[in-house]
Amino acid sequence: MKENNGHKIVFALLMGAVYTLFGLIQLITGFSRSLGISAPETLSRFIANVLFIPPDAIGGFVLVLVGSVFIYGFAELHSGKYEGIAYVYVGILLSLIFAGIYVLAAFGNVLEVYLLKNEAFAGWSILDDLRPEIYLGAVSLVAYLQWKDHFDIEN
Amino acid sequence: MENKKIRVALAGNPNVGKTTLFNAITGSRQHVGNWPGVTVEKKSGMRIYKGYEIEIIDLPGTYSLTAYSMDEIVARDFIIEEKPDIVIQIVDASNLERNLYLTTQLMELETEMIIALNMCDLALERGDKLYLDKMEEILAAPVVRTVASKDIGINELLDKVIEEKNNEQYHGHEIGYGDEIEAMILEIEKILTEDPELADRYPLRWMSIRLLEGDANVHDKVSRSLISKEIDNLLDSIDQEEYEADIADKRYVAINAIFPQLCTRCDVKLSKSDMIDRVLTNKYLGIPIFLALMWGAFELTFAFATPFMDMIEMAFTWLASNVAGSLQPEWLASLIGDGIIGGVGAVLTFVPNIFILFFLLSLLEGSGYLSRAAFIMDRLMYKIGMHGKSFIPMLMGFGCNVPAIMATRSIEDEKDRLITILVVPFVSCGARLPIYVLFAGTFFGRQAGTVVFMMYVLGIAVAVISAKFLRSTVVRGRPSPFIMEMPPYRVPTLKTSLVHMWDNGAMYIRKAGTIILFGVVVIWLLASFPWGIEYGSEGSYVGMIGHFFEPVMEPLGFDWKVTVSLIFGFVAKEIVVASMGVLYGVGDNQEALTQNLIADPAITALSSLSLMVFSLLYMPCIATLGVIKKETGSWKWTLFALMYGIIVAWIIAFIVYQGGKLLGY
Numbered sequence: 065m066k067e068n069n070g071h072k073i074v075f076a077l078l079m080g081a082v083y084t085l086f087g088l089i090q091l092i093t094g095f096s097r098s099l100g101i102s103a104p105e106t107l108s109r110f111i112a113n114v115l116f117i118p119p120d121a122i123g124g125f126v127l128v129l130v131g132s133v134f135i136y137g138f139a140e141l142h143s144g145k146y147e148g149i150a151y152v153y154v155g156i157l158l159s160l161i162f163a164g165i166y167v168l169a170a171f172g173n174v175l176e177v178y179l180l181k182n183e184a185f186a187g188w189s190i191l192d193d194l195r196p197e198i199y200l201g202a203v204s205l206v207a208y209l210q211w212k213d214h215f216d217i218e219n
Numbered sequence: 220m221e222n223k224k225i226r227v228a229l230a231g232n233p234n235v236g237k238t239t240l241f242n243a244i245t246g247s248r249q250h251v252g253n254w255p256g257v258t259v260e261k262k263s264g265m266r267i268y269k270g271y272e273i274e275i276i277d278l279p280g281t282y283s284l285t286a287y288s289m290d291e292i293v294a295r296d297f298i299i300e301e302k303p304d305i306v307i308q309i310v311d312a313s314n315l316e317r318n319l320y321l322t323t324q325l326m327e328l329e330t331e332m333i334i335a336l337n338m339c340d341l342a343l344e345r346g347d348k349l350y351l352d353k354m355e356e357i358l359a360a361p362v363v364r365t366v367a368s369k370d371i372g373i374n375e376l377l378d379k380v381i382e383e384k385n386n387e388q389y390h391g392h393e394i395g396y397g398d399e400i401e402a403m404i405l406e407i408e409k410i411l412t413e414d415p416e417l418a419d420r421y422p423l424r425w426m427s428i429r430l431l432e433g434d435a436n437v438h439d440k441v442s443r444s445l446i447s448k449e450i451d452n453l454l455d456s457i458d459q460e461e462y463e464a465d466i467a468d469k470r471y472v473a474i475n476a477i478f479p480q481l482c483t484r485c486d487v488k489l490s491k492s493d494m495i496d497r498v499l500t501n502k503y504l505g506i507p508i509f510l511a512l513m514w515g516a517f518e519l520t521f522a523f524a525t526p527f528m529d530m531i532e533m534a535f536t537w538l539a540s541n542v543a544g545s546l547q548p549e550w551l552a553s554l555i556g557d558g559i560i561g562g563v564g565a566v567l568t569f570v571p572n573i574f575i576l577f578f579l580l581s582l583l584e585g586s587g588y589l590s591r592a593a594f595i596m597d598r599l600m601y602k603i604g605m606h607g608k609s610f611i612p613m614l615m616g617f618g619c620n621v622p623a624i625m626a627t628r629s630i631e632d633e634k635d636r637l638i639t640i641l642v643v644p645f646v647s648c649g650a651r652l653p654i655y656v657l658f659a660g661t662f663f664g665r666q667a668g669t670v671v672f673m674m675y676v677l678g679i680a681v682a683v684i685s686a687k688f689l690r691s692t693v694v695r696g697r698p699s700p701f702i703m704e705m706p707p708y709r710v711p712t713l714k715t716s717l718v719h720m721w722d723n724g725a726m727y728i729r730k731a732g733t734i735i736l737f738g739v740v741v742i743w744l745l746a747s748f749p750w751g752i753e754y755g756s757e758g759s760y761v762g763m764i765g766h767f768f769e770p771v772m773e774p775l776g777f778d779w780k781v782t783v784s785l786i787f788g789f790v791a792k793e794i795v796v797a798s799m800g801v802l803y804g805v806g807d808n809q810e811a812l813t814q815n816l817i818a819d820p821a822i823t824a825l826s827s828l829s830l831m832v833f834s835l836l837y838m839p840c841i842a843t844l845g846v847i848k849k850e851t852g853s854w855k856w857t858l859f860a861l862m863y864g865i866i867v868a869w870i871i872a873f874i875v876y877q878g879g880k881l882l883g884y
Contacts, residue, residue, distance in 0.1 A: 120669075121669075122514060122669050122672070125507075125511070126511045126514070126515070129504070129507050129508065129511050132504065133498060133504060133508075136498075136501075136504065147494075147497065149494070150493075150494035150495070150497040150498055151497075151498055153491070153494050153495075153498075154494065154495055154497075154498035154499065155498075157495070158508070158511075161512070161515065162511075162515060165515045165518060165519045168519055168522070168523045169518070169519065169522035169523055171523070172522050172523045172524070172525055172526050173522075173526075175526035175527075176525065176526045176529070179526065180526055180529050180530065180533075182526075182529065215491060215494065
């Protein structure tokens with residue numbers, strides 16, 4: 065029996081859109097920075113302080129890639145291909161992997177600040193290491209916990 | 220009372236969990252891999268069980284026992300020449316049909332065989348039904364269910380080994396090849412019987428079949444016999460290629476008939492492994508996902524290791540200052556402080572990076588993902604003139620080029636193998652990582668991880684372009700086809716990953732205590748003499764060497780100090796960083812070295828990039844050259860690898876440095 069995948073379709077669409085959009089912003093700001101071009105200050109501040117998107121071209125590419133996997137899943141599920149759920153599943157896994165990478169990187173900085181008292185990290189706060197990979201990964205974690213038993217599908 | 224002895228050989232296809240089973244039985248610490256090549260050499264272990272001393276020999280993973288690769292010859296020769304008491308064939312229960320081809324060949328070797336039906340959990344999870352009784356009946360061999368990764372079925376398997384050892388009667392089953400071929404087999408067998416030495420030593424039916432299939436290795440064994448002429452006359456009278464095809468065909472017919480009786484497949488559900496494969500082997504997404512995951516591994520290697528590097532550095536700085544401050548005479552304090560502690564400490568500072576990278580690669584390998592990476596890269600590899608299997612040694616090269624070159628033994632075609640051996644040194648091994656970490660960290664700040672990643676990408680790109688170049692010039696021809704394995708995805712065990720990490724990381728630490736220690740002492744001596752000269756100055760021997768080669772390296776942006784470091788890097792690439800510490804007189808103090816590098820007008824961000832590129836590509840280290848000589852058996856190709864690397868490195872570093880200058884960097 066095939067279950068209703070309505071929630072997963074919406075989730076794939078939303079995550080795909082957000083990942084791709086944030087990825088493109090990260091990609092463009094990363095390239096712009098290396099070329100010495102900067103966005104208007106209000107926009108830059110919004111990107112950096114509200115969305116926590118750092119200028120990082122390769123990180124942006126990764127976000128776009130994860131977004132593409134979700135969108136692929138959305139497209140397949142929406143067109144009635146039940147197997148598209150595989151893309152939602154792998155999109156979530158990729159999202160969790162990259163969130164894990166940045167959480168560990170942030171943990172490294174916590175050690176620098178609180179254990180080694182490294183002067184180079186003076187004024188560092190945990191928000192400095194917050195980025196879309198982490199908070200979008202948290203959304204994926206909730207989705208994974210919710211659906212972990214659903215990711216075995218019937219042909 | 221002395222234990223009774225049993226000698227057991229483990230045979231099986233690659234990626235069926237053979238090494239995991241070996242570890243589970245012997246408790247031995249051994250690399251657990253998902254690709255062919257890892258167990259090319261014979262590995263053995265011991266287990267005392269119920270009063271028996273059971274010696275386990277881990278044979279190379281093979282798909283068949285023909286003589287097309289070294290793996291197959293090694294495995295086959297061990298069984299027929301060494302005659303173990305029992306052969307355990309580890310069969311992947313989730314891939315039973317394909318594994319049966321090897322089973323049919325092992326049956327012909329007339330040895331006591333036990334089948335360990337491994338990965339049963341995956342087969343059952345997928346919904347397969349396995350009929351063990353029927354399997355034992357048809358294959359005439361005991362069958363034991365195992366899940367080696369969870370230690371399930373190991374004792375039952377050992378019980379069966381003891382039981383079979385005490386069961387003196389052998390009664391095996393073999394494939395029938397039809398009247399015409401069977402008549403020919405009998406005729407050859409009759410001739411072979413005339414040579415008592417051959418008759419005593421080898422299973423004659425197997426030998427006859429192999430001769431009919433045109434097996435050169437078996438033919439060599441017969442050629443020393445007096446009956447060889449008679450055999451040759453008989454073989455000349457038939458079309459051997461046709462016989463070979465017919466025999467293989469008959470085996471498949473038999474397997475097709477047997478398989479439905481052993482297992483019914485209920486592919487109702489798409490397993491998680493299948494789901495992951497659907498995406499990771501996607502035509503468009505597969506390669507970008509692979510690149511993203513590798514980048515993530517390097518990003519984490521850089522970011523997470525930094526505090527641990529700082530801790531090691533603090534420890535060595537403390538050690539160096541205390542030792543140097545308390546020792547007399549001055550030269551001894553300098554040797555111990557600046558030379559040994561400084562040089563070796565500079566290398567050991569990077570241990571966290573090395574360990575984290577190996578741990579992450581082990582996770583990727585243990586999960587089964589790296590086999591997919593080879594699969595998704597296959598089409599690309601073929602286009603550039605390389606064999607699909609070449610990707611596996613190239614991936615292994617990220618760890619160390621030496622085992623990577625040894626892993627090329629699993630490539631059957633000699634030309635494919637030679638090309639792979641020649642290009643593997645361009646793949647950035649762990650020893651080069653400290654150079655990137657030092658210079659990228661010093662000159663590229665937050666972009667350091669990306670710069671390091673780009674070095675790895677450049678290494679692969681140069682390897683690929685070189686392969687294309689070599690294929691169209693000195694090693695002409697087309698790559699042979701390949702069969703790639705896709706083992707099910709597994710959650711890698713922490714223990715296996717940690718053991719793998721330790722085995723590889725420990726090698727790095729051992730190097731620090733041996734060859735690197737020797738290297739830094741030599742550098743210290745050259746930097747301290749002639750006696751009375753300022754340590755590491757231009758007037759020292761090291762300065763003279765540097766100045767002698769400086770004109771050649773100047774167009775790349777390198778001064779004499781960098782030149783000396785690169786020359787000593789030939790011994791082991793880690794020495795580049797160690798010698799920097801010695802030459803700048805800061806020992807292992809990374810922060811002081813960083814400050815010195817920034818303050819040195821001869822080193823800029825651009826020249827450091829050029830230095831990283833040159834370090835990546837120039838001559839392989841001594842150990843790698845040694846293994847190239849061993850594996851190619853040729854000084855010509857060894858020298859070619861050496862010179863080709865230096866020339867390519869010089870040209871690309873020149874383009875980077877001079878190009879950068881033209882662009883205004």
